[in-house]
Amino acid sequence: MDKKYVVIVQCHIVHERCPGYFCERSFHFREGAFKDLPADNGIRMLSLTCGGCCGRAVQRKLSLLLRKIEQKEGVTRDQVQVRLASCISKDNYHGPCCPHLDYLKDIIGRLKLDVALDTVISRKSEERRQAGCYAAPKSAPAPSPF
Ligand code: SF4
């Protein structure tokens, strides 16, 4: 991958609790969604949140970042990959995947940025997804008040 920057976008709501360590760790040790990234290519990583539902703020955050890294270091948008963190792209312990996932992909794509899904891939969470543990319970609908 001929990239100089990976920008991880985290769910703003999840970020109220999660410092993003497991995303950073996956990047650092080239695990999960980063397993194919060369270990010693000097690629940098930066993380930010979507800014809260519906995620529209991410467009402004990324626009400013693109402007600054080009001004300061000559890094161009084709050298940047945006990764939507697994708490956005997958059902997980924190809750279902982001209801605005397609919107996020669309607004980031409009900046002509390469956008990819997933960061940390937890073995336990994968097992739970396979087993349907994160699916909504099939309860009877609430009785109509009418
Ligand atoms: S993927 Fe996990 S570690 Fe990364 S920001 Fe989301 S909850 Fe935190």
Ligand code: SF4
């Ligand atoms: S738009 Fe999605 S990723 Fe952003 S805060 Fe809302 S649920 Fe989380």
